[in-house]
Amino acid sequence: NAGVTQTPKFQVLKTGQSMTLQCAQDMNHNSMYWYRQDPGMGLRLIYYSASEGTTDKGEVPNGYNVSRLNKREFSLRLESAAPSQTSVYFCASNPPGTGFVGTQYFGPGTRLTVL
């Protein structure tokens, strides 16, 4: 199993450009998440999807949209990138079942710089 994969690993954008960050998991997990981590800070939740076909806002959703394409894939879109969105973006997933829902598996991250 590859676990949670993210593409691209690095990206540089100019202010106003758009892009989509891709995330896929091959563990048959129901729930998927997008976090951002600014330098020296903890992770903050952007959006999550408890199951295929549903998405919900997290702590910092402004400026982002998400799509849960199918059970495997959860994408994050920046429609008009701003320098404040310079960050490392992590995707995560967790298996179903109470008691295990806190066990999240994280991808390697996408390092995004907006100039």
Next chain:
Amino acid sequence: DAKTTQPNSMESNEEEPVHLPCNHSTISGTDYIHWYRQLPSQGPEYVIHGLTSNVNNRMASLAIAEDRKSSTLILHRATLRDAAVYYCIPFSPWVGTPLVFGKGTRLSVIA
């Protein structure tokens, strides 16, 4: 969400035990206590979780206070690879909300 308090940083010598404390005095009765760590330039990694009883796994041990208002993550023999930021996260699986990461404790391991 329960508020947590962890030291900003700690230091340990290699091969010695490390005790990482966490206060979570507002934890609810159904919240599990999760610990994650984040190695440099990597995504967070699940370490251990528990509810009331102490827990052991291949990575670490988790000691939970009887009143559940604090817990301690124990690394029995620190290695250089254990240098990371450690996050303590109370979490209620029935609420359906995702993990909330604080700033954690940065552990340095000295050879």
